[in-house]
Amino acid sequence: xxxxxxxxxxxxxxxxxxxxxxxxxxxxxxxxxxxxxxxxxx
Numbered sequence: 001x002x003x004x005x006x007x008x009x010x011x012x013x014x015x016x017x018x019x020x021x022x023x024x025x026x027x028x029x030x031x032x033x034x035x036x037x038x039x040x041x042x
Contacts, residue, residue: 001020001021002020002021002022002023003017003020003021003022003023004022004023004024004025004028005022005023005024005025006025007024007025007026007031009024011024011026011027
């Protein structure tokens with residue numbers, strides 16, 4: 001399963017999810033993008 005952690009979550013949470021592909025918003029360069037953008041919101 002692929003999981004995207006929001007900026008409000010500690011990046012170290014990745015360690016607790018073995019067997020999953022876990023990225024953070026900051027890591028993939030999405031910091032500053034408004035809420036809902038990924039879901040088609042405005």
